[in-house]
Amino acid sequence: MELPIDVTRRQSDIIIEAARLFREKGYLATSIRDISEALEMTSAALYYHFKNKEEILLAIMNVGLDGLMTAVTQAISREKSIWERIRAALEVHLEISLTYQDFAFVLLKDLRHLSPEWQGSIIAKRDAYDNLWDEMLLEGREAGIFRENVDLELLRLMTFGAVNLVISWYKPSGVYQPKEIADAFLEFIGEGVLTDQAIAAYQILK
Amino acid sequence: MELPIDVTRRQSDIIIEAARLFREKGYLATSIRDISEALEMTSAALYYHFKNKEEILLAIMNVGLDGLMTAVTQAISREKSIWERIRAALEVHLEISLTYQDFAFVLLKDLRHLSPEWQGSIIAKRDAYDNLWDEMLLEGREAGIFRENVDLELLRLMTFGAVNLVISWYKPSGVYQPKEIADAFLEFIGEGVLTDQAIAAYQILK
DNA sequence: GTCTATACTCTGATAGAC
DNA sequence: GTCTATCAGAGTATAGAC
Numbered sequence: 001m002e003l004p005i006d007v008t009r010r011q012s013d014i015i016i017e018a019a020r021l022f023r024e025k026g027y028l029a030t031s032i033r034d035i036s037e038a039l040e041m042t043s044a045a046l047y048y049h050f051k052n053k054e055e056i057l058l059a060i061m062n063v064g065l066d067g068l069m070t071a072v073t074q075a076i077s078r079e080k081s082i083w084e085r086i087r088a089a090l091e092v093h094l095e096i097s098l099t100y101q102d103f104a105f106v107l108l109k110d111l112r113h114l115s116p117e118w119q120g121s122i123i124a125k126r127d128a129y130d131n132l133w134d135e136m137l138l139e140g141r142e143a144g145i146f147r148e149n150v151d152l153e154l155l156r157l158m159t160f161g162a163v164n165l166v167i168s169w170y171k172p173s174g175v176y177q178p179k180e181i182a183d184a185f186l187e188f189i190g191e192g193v194l195t196d197q198a199i200a201a202y203q204i205l206k
Numbered sequence: 207m208e209l210p211i212d213v214t215r216r217q218s219d220i221i222i223e224a225a226r227l228f229r230e231k232g233y234l235a236t237s238i239r240d241i242s243e244a245l246e247m248t249s250a251a252l253y254y255h256f257k258n259k260e261e262i263l264l265a266i267m268n269v270g271l272d273g274l275m276t277a278v279t280q281a282i283s284r285e286k287s288i289w290e291r292i293r294a295a296l297e298v299h300l301e302i303s304l305t306y307q308d309f310a311f312v313l314l315k316d317l318r319h320l321s322p323e324w325q326g327s328i329i330a331k332r333d334a335y336d337n338l339w340d341e342m343l344l345e346g347r348e349a350g351i352f353r354e355n356v357d358l359e360l361l362r363l364m365t366f367g368a369v370n371l372v373i374s375w376y377k378p379s380g381v382y383q384p385k386e387i388a389d390a391f392l393e394f395i396g397e398g399v400l401t402d403q404a405i406a407a408y409q410i411l412k
Numbered sequence: 413g414t415c416t417a418t419a420c421t422c423t424g425a426t427a428g429a430c
Numbered sequence: 431g432t433c434t435a436t437c438a439g440a441g442t443a444t445a446g447a448c
Contacts, residue, residue: 010413026318028234031441045414047443112232157371165367216431238424250426251432259424 003063011049011059013039019060019102027057027110057110058118064103065125071096072132082143083201086136087186090159094185095178097163098170108164130156145198155193162189209269217255217265219245225266225308233263233316263316264324270309271331277302278338288349289407292342293392296365300391301384303369304376314370336362351404361399368395
């Protein structure tokens with residue numbers, strides 16, 4: 001697994017293992033010793049690579065958000081129509097969230113364990129990602145994809161909410177792949193929010 | 207606030223205050239001293255009322271689940287048609303979850319901090335509640351309320367998922383009341399899962 | 413970069429007086 | 431039923447040798 005930011009090889013090992021443990025046991029329930037033992041090093045050695053436990057949490061969150069933002073931005077830029085951009089964004093969002101489940105999980109659950117200053121920096125990054133979606137959904141509405149009465153912020157929240165639900169079931173070994181789940185999801189919410197015109201277009205694309 | 211199970215007055219105080227703190231700071235981040243100081247007593251005094259910290263968590267979960275089960279069961283028994291029973295169950299589920307938010311929150315987030323044995327007892331109780339819903343939704347499908355292709359377990363999961371989303375925004379001081387939110391939710395998912403016949407019936411009932 | 417050793421703090425929990 | 435006093439253990443983090 002390659003991490004998208006400027007960290008040393010050893011830092012990257014620590015981030016990946018810590019994310020796994022934070023997900024498995026929770027941030028507070030995971031001790032510095034748990035992490036170091038899983039990496040077959042002493043707890044003191046960890047402090048050479050990170051200033052403290054909180055900085056490991058911060059690194060996990062930054063890696064997770066940067067990875068998601070980069071992947072979704074790239075996916076969007078490859079598509080021409082707004083409909084295809086939304087579909088691709090959903091698929092890649094799901095794919096990244098499911099592939100890097102530990103990061104997605106920590107991002108969702110452990111913001112409160114960051115000090116207020118760091119919390120602010122992560123929230124700002126998350127807001128930028130949310131904005132990307134809101135702009136895309138707005139463009140979608142202007143293009144007549146969504147019914148007039150659909151609240152777009154609510155739609156984004158429900159979309160992310162559904163994705164988070166999926167994270168709690170999904171096993172990488174299972175039969176469903178992110179693309180299939182994204183399609184099933186579009187189908188499920190489809191009749192509720194999409195216009196007849198959009199549904200017809202979707203049938204053609206499949 | 208009256209608690210529905212057999213606890214002393216002081217135990218009830220502790221349960222309510224602990225639930226508030228567990229929600230605010232998290233179970234592990236809340237110390238026995240935090241709870242006792244909030245109640246203006248010493249940490250040792252707490253141990254007269256509960257054997258240990260875990261038993262407080264268990265009591266919160268039992269109170270929360272019993273309260274939900276009782277309220278929803280009663281609401282269902284008051285309604286005649288399956289459609290009205292489902293609508294009433296949704297409304298009361300929301301109302302209880304929003305009125306006793308601390309309990310709902312702890313129930314959702316802190317199961318992992320219970321020892322395996324206690325976890326089993328809470329999961330069994332939760333399964334009984336889920337079953338109540340599944341039976342009701344099944345009856346609804348047999349009565350022709352839901353489209354044939356709707357997966358009922360998925361519907362329940364998405365319903366609870368949406369409710370959980372609401373819990374994270376809802377402020378009791380706000381303008382929206384549980385009944386209004388339940389109606390808005392029915393409207394939102396309505397066109398996706400309900401049959402035309404059910405929608406028509408719903409319009410009449412409003 | 414990693415180790416040993418250790419300082420310091422906070423935690424859950426108990427004993428025993430009142 | 432609540433208190434004072436206290437303990438054992440675990441937690442984060444650091445100092446300094448290699």
